[in-house]
Amino acid sequence: MTVPDTMMPETPARAVRTLDYTGSERLTMNMGPQHPSAHGVFRAILELEGERVVGVDAVIGYLHRCHEKLAENLTYVQYPSIASKTDYVAAMTSELAYVMATEGLAKIEVPKRAQYLRVLVAELQRIASHCLWLGTWCMDMGGALGGGATVFLYCIRERELVLDLFESLTGARLLYGFHQIGGVRYDVPDGWSAQCRQTVDLIEQRLVEYEGLLVENAFFQMRTKGVGVISRELAEDVGLSGPLLRGSGVAYDLRRAHPYSSYEDFQFDIPVQPAGDCYARYEVRMVEFRQSIRIIRQILDGLPEGPISSRPGVKSVAQVRVPKGEIYTRVEGPRGEVGCYLIGEGGPKPYRMKWRGASFSNLAVLPHIIPGHSVADVVAIMGSVDPVFGEVDR
Amino acid sequence: MTDTDAGARIAAEFPDVVVTPGGSALTITVPVSQWLAFAQFAKGALACRWFSFLSAVDWKDEGLEVIAWVENTDEHFNLLLKTKLGPGQTACPSLVSVYRGANWMERECFDMFGVVFDGHPDLRRMLLPDDWVGHPLLKSYAVDTPYPPYR
Numbered sequence: 001m002t003v004p005d006t007m008m009p010e011t012p013a014r015a016v017r018t019l020d021y022t023g024s025e026r027l028t029m030n031m032g033p034q035h036p037s038a039h040g041v042f043r044a045i046l047e048l049e050g051e052r053v054v055g056v057d058a059v060i061g062y063l064h065r066c067h068e069k070l071a072e073n074l075t076y077v078q079y080p081s082i083a084s085k086t087d088y089v090a091a092m093t094s095e096l097a098y099v100m101a102t103e104g105l106a107k108i109e110v111p112k113r114a115q116y117l118r119v120l121v122a123e124l125q126r127i128a129s130h131c132l133w134l135g136t137w138c139m140d141m142g143g144a145l146g147g148g149a150t151v152f153l154y155c156i157r158e159r160e161l162v163l164d165l166f167e168s169l170t171g172a173r174l175l176y177g178f179h180q181i182g183g184v185r186y187d188v189p190d191g192w193s194a195q196c197r198q199t200v201d202l203i204e205q206r207l208v209e210y211e212g213l214l215v216e217n218a219f220f221q222m223r224t225k226g227v228g229v230i231s232r233e234l235a236e237d238v239g240l241s242g243p244l245l246r247g248s249g250v251a252y253d254l255r256r257a258h259p260y261s262s263y264e265d266f267q268f269d270i271p272v273q274p275a276g277d278c279y280a281r282y283e284v285r286m287v288e289f290r291q292s293i294r295i296i297r298q299i300l301d302g303l304p305e306g307p308i309s310s311r312p313g314v315k316s317v318a319q320v321r322v323p324k325g326e327i328y329t330r331v332e333g334p335r336g337e338v339g340c341y342l343i344g345e346g347g348p349k350p351y352r353m354k355w356r357g358a359s360f361s362n363l364a365v366l367p368h369i370i371p372g373h374s375v376a377d378v379v380a381i382m383g384s385v386d387p388v389f390g391e392v393d394r
Numbered sequence: 395m396t397d398t399d400a401g402a403r404i405a406a407e408f409p410d411v412v413v414t415p416g417g418s419a420l421t422i423t424v425p426v427s428q429w430l431a432f433a434q435f436a437k438g439a440l441a442c443r444w445f446s447f448l449s450a451v452d453w454k455d456e457g458l459e460v461i462a463w464v465e466n467t468d469e470h471f472n473l474l475l476k477t478k479l480g481p482g483q484t485a486c487p488s489l490v491s492v493y494r495g496a497n498w499m500e501r502e503c504f505d506m507f508g509v510v511f512d513g514h515p516d517l518r519r520m521l522l523p524d525d526w527v528g529h530p531l532l533k534s535y536a537v538d539t540p541y542p543p544y545r
Contacts, residue, residue: 252444
């Protein structure tokens with residue numbers, strides 16, 4: 001029995017790509033956009049020769065919300081709570097970049113106590129963010145690292161302690177709304193400083209445990225040493241920042257190069273590793289953990305008295321008016337330079353806002369370094385880049 | 395290198411360039427015809443090897459302005475480069491041959507503003523789907539523009 005033409009339209013022949021057999025067999029493999037090792041929605045189209053990657057096309061944008069258009073349509077007071085949704089793993093620093101841009105344009109002073117509190121939460125956030133990076137990265141690299149999820153569970157356990165601190169400070173665990181124009185919204189509650197000290201003491205001890213699991217582990221070294229090497233020249237050219245740039249031998253940290261929010265008051269070291277591989281980035285971040293703890297202790301020891309905001313009790317969303325002008329402010333987030341380029345036009349809303357997400361620039365290095373590695377290394381390299389896709393796609 | 399030194403060197407090399415000191419960086423307004431040549435000068439002679447970002451601003455009737463931020467990380471010296479494309483113009487030379495980081499940034503700028511970068515090796519949309527209609531960050535693109543139908 002034949003089926004009438006009207007019921008079954010003729011389907012056009014699907015174009016079949018001829019494989020290139022000149023060398024060996026090439027295979028196009030799709031990775032993502034829901035691959036667990038991508039830490040978000042990221043699609044890599046890999047061109048493989050056997051197990052070796054010879055070409056990569058990165059597809060991003062799955063989380064795109066057009067933050068820059070949103071910012072043009074929201075007032076200076078409304079936007080900071082949305083800014084935290086760019087890099088949602090480090091909401092404290094992304095809010096800070098926007099708030100600082102507004103304060104810079106409107107010439108609003110920030111009291112010393114508020115500046116110290118901003119540094120305090122930024123460094124706690126760096127610890128929490130690096131905990132998530134270390135845990136998920138080690139889990140990606142699999143069972144050889146002390147039984148798969150071991151490091152992950154340990155790191156999440158410590159991250160929870162930091163989030164507990166944020167919860168008692170702001171009432172929220174992920175997106176805080178802590179910074180406001182002119183200062184911060186909440187002062188530290190009673191007993192918080194002691195709890196904070198206990199937490200950082202504990203984390204400092206636990207870091208030694210993580211290193212015990214990883215540094216001597218032959219599998220960890222095999223997966224990370226010499227893998228995903230980024231040269232200094234490439235790192236600068238692509239505009240990498242944060243641990244990736246310092247892991248490629250560039251001693252550049254905004255907290256030291258262009259101090260903001262009283263960072264010049266604190267003593268801390270900037271770790272630099274020249275090797276440029278995944279292990280170098282691991283080493284840089286492990287030192288950053290300890291330097292953040294060092295800064296936190298200095299703040300808890302010398303937190304100045306005084307008001308926490310120069311504009312207390314600001315309720316109306318349109319109250320901040322910013323004169324005409326432009327400014328670019330940036331902060332050193334856990335992933336690198338989070339920048340906000342803002343053009344004011346005299347009203348309650350900006351004319352233009354450009355968000356420089358650290359993860360966007362960091363991820364742009366992948367097509368340069370992945371070719372030549374095996375598929376398993378792609379996972380290790382992705383994890384060492386530590387992208388947060390809310391910030392990549394904005 | 396201080397901003398004054400750099401300003402003097404730029405003025406000597408590029409007489410058509412307007413240098414505005416102050417603010418968070420030395421602001422350099424470049425004619426669009428010298429955009430690529432100036433980027434090469436900034437990377438070479440001024441050692442601004444670190445490429446931060448590239449974007450654009452829609453000044454409505456005055457047309458689009460492309461901006462870029464480059465930095466000399468050794469001497470903590472920043473340049474904010476600007477070029478006006480002119481009313482109704484969308485063509486701009488690509489910086490990918492100078493800074494590899496411009497690749498994704500220019501794709502995003504093309505996606506959001508419709509700036510066509512001459513010499514870009516792979517000018518596709520970066521964040522939006524390939525079949526998206528329009529360029530959302532243009533001031534003429536209303537925020538409540540309906541989505542194109544899903545496929």
